Each structure stands twice: as structure tokens, then as C-alpha cells.
Amino acid sequence: MILNQFLLLAAILFCIGVYGVLARRNGIMVLMSVEIILNSVNINLVAFGAFRDHVAGEVFALFVIAVAAAEVGIGLAIVLLIYRNRRSIDLTEADLLKG
Amino acid sequence: MTPAGVLAAGAAGGDLFVAQNVFFGVIALVMIVSAIRCVTTRNVVHAALWLVLVLAGAAAQFILLGSEFVAVTQVLVYIGAIIVLFLFGIMLTKASMGDDDSVAGEKRLMAGLVAVLLAVVMGIALVDSYSDTRVVIDEPQRFAAVSDAIFSQYIVAFEAVSVLLLAALIGAIVVARKE
Numbered sequence: 525m526i527l528n529q530f531l532l533l534a535a536i537l538f539c540i541g542v543y544g545v546l547a548r549r550n551g552i553m554v555l556m557s558v559e560i561i562l563n564s565v566n567i568n569l570v571a572f573g574a575f576r577d578h579v580a581g582e583v584f585a586l587f588v589i590a591v592a593a594a595e596v597g598i599g600l601a602i603v604l605l606i607y608r609n610r611r612s613i614d615l616t617e618a619d620l621l622k623g
Numbered sequence: 624m625t626p627a628g629v630l631a632a633g634a635a636g637g638d639l640f641v642a643q644n645v646f647f648g649v650i651a652l653v654m655i656v657s658a659i660r661c662v663t664t665r666n667v668v669h670a671a672l673w674l675v676l677v678l679a680g681a682a683a684q685f686i687l688l689g690s691e692f693v694a695v696t697q698v699l700v701y702i703g704a705i706i707v708l709f710l711f712g713i714m715l716t717k718a719s720m721g722d723d724d725s726v727a728g729e730k731r732l733m734a735g736l737v738a739v740l741l742a743v744v745m746g747i748a749l750v751d752s753y754s755d756t757r758v759v760i761d762e763p764q765r766f767a768a769v770s771d772a773i774f775s776q777y778i779v780a781f782e783a784v785s786v787l788l789l790a791a792l793i794g795a796i797v798v799a800r801k802e
Contacts, residue, residue: 526758531749532746552667552713574690590788
């Protein structure tokens with residue numbers, strides 16, 4: 525297998541995730557797009573770990589998975605709080621700090 | 624080297640169309656289509672289900688790369704836990720009932736432009752840097768090697784992640800709790 529096939533797949537997924545983060549207004553959809561981005565990073569880490577035949581890639585992929593789980597928990601709690609206060613999870617309406 | 628050059632180099636090696644590469648292509652195609660559907664579909668529940676396909680495809684890629692432990696963790700944590708969390712979030716915010724209303728065309732256009740530009744830049748950089756680098760997987764990574772590394776070399780990071788998960792757990796409860 526060529527290393528590049530995994531790296532290019534990860535790059536494409538990353539760009540799709542970036543599109544989702546930028547284009548969607550629903551808070552939950554933005555969190556899902558962030559998950560796609562984190563997954564593409566994991567593919568990169570594991571691919572380089574296999575390429576170097578070193579466990580560091582896998583170990584850090586596991587750490588990324590753990591951090592992603594924490595991020596989703598906190599993120600959904602925040603979205604829930606926004607919904608409770610504003611009856612909407614449209615992120616363009618959550619502009620209290622905009623000044 | 625152009626992509627065609629990469630393909631030619633692979634074909635010269637005589638192992639471009641081995642089973643691994645065929646499976647890689649099929650899974651990669653499924654992942655990309657699902658990811659695009661996930662970020663463009665209007666129904667939020669459908670988006671979560673498309674996300675499951677992306678995550679399962681990533682697990683399959685990990686197995687292709689010989690990392691079963693990461694693949695199993697991916698299935699357990701992502702598909703088992705995070706998707707359920709998303710579905711609960713959708714349920715609690717009633718986001719599934721209404722569509723994710725129309726995004727302004729201009730915003731969508733700019734986001735697409737940014738994504739395409741990013742893809743072009745990263746694609747050129749990757750093709751330029753790693754065009755003929757190969758991954759050779761003799762045997763799958765052993766669970767024991769991964770766990771040895773976690774509990775010796777990366778023990779500090781491991782403990783930090785444990786504290787982070789605890790902090791996130793308490794934080795999520797405090798933030799989402801009703802007064």
C-alpha cells in the first residue's frame with residue numbers, strides 16, 4: 525500500500541469536515557463535522573505509525589479518541605444550555621459576545 | 624509527481640490491485656460519500672447515521688493498517704458511545720423535528736471555496752512529499768506493545784487524559800444541570 529492513499533483520504537475528509545464547520549448553523553451539526561475532522565487526524569496518525577512501524581501513532585490515536593469523547597460531552601452540554609436559554613441551537617443567533 | 628505518476632509507480636511495483644488496495648478504494652469511496660452526505664443533509668438524524676458510516680469506514684482503515692486495537696476502540700467509543708450521545712442531544716434539542724434551516728447561499732459558497740482550496744493545497748503538498756512512500760505491514764501491531772507503551776513511555780499523557788475525562792464528566796454535569 526502507498527502511504528499517500530491514506531494521507532489523501534484523510535486530507536479529503538478533513539476538508540469535508542471544515543466545510544461542515546463553516547457552512548452549518550446547527551450546533552449539533554458543527555460538532556459532528558468536528559468529529560469527522562478528528563477522525564481524519566486519527567487516520568493520519570495510524571498511517572504514519574504503520575509507516576514507521578512504531579506504536580506512538582496508535583497510542584496518540586487512542587488519546588485523540590479519548591479527548592474527542594470529552595469534547596463531545598462538553599460540547600453537547602453547552603449546546604443543550606444554549607437551547608434551554610434561547611429555544612434554538614442556531615449558532616448564528618448565539619452572538620452575545622459579539623459586542 | 625502527478626497522481627497518474629503515483630499510479631504508474633504503484634503499477635510498476637506490480638501490487639497496485641492487491642486485495643488490500645481494492646478494499647481501501649471501496650471503503651474510502653464509502654467514507655467520502657458518507658461524509659459529504661453528513662455535512663450536507665438537512666435532516667440531523669440522517670446526518671448522525673451517515674456519520675456512523677464514516678466512523679465505521681475509519682475503523683476498517685485502521686484494520687487495513689494493522690491496528691486492531693485502535694479499530695476496536697473506535698467502534699466501542701465512537702459508534703457505541705459518541706453517536707448515542709449525539710442522538711440524545713438531537714432528541715433533547717428537538718433538532719430533528721425542524722430541518723437545519725436553509726444556509727445562506729453565500730456562506731455555503733465561501734465554505735465550499737475554503738474547503739476546496741484547502742484540499743488542493745494539502746493534496747499538492749502530500750503528492751509532492753510522499754508520492755512513492757510505501758507502507759509495509761508485516762504483522763499486525765500487538766496489543767501488548769501498545770499497552771506497554773501507554774503504561775511506560777506515555778504514562779504521564781495517559782494520566783493527564785484520565786484527569787481530563789474526569790473533568791469533562793463533572794463539567795458536563797455541572798453545565799447541563801437544571802438550576
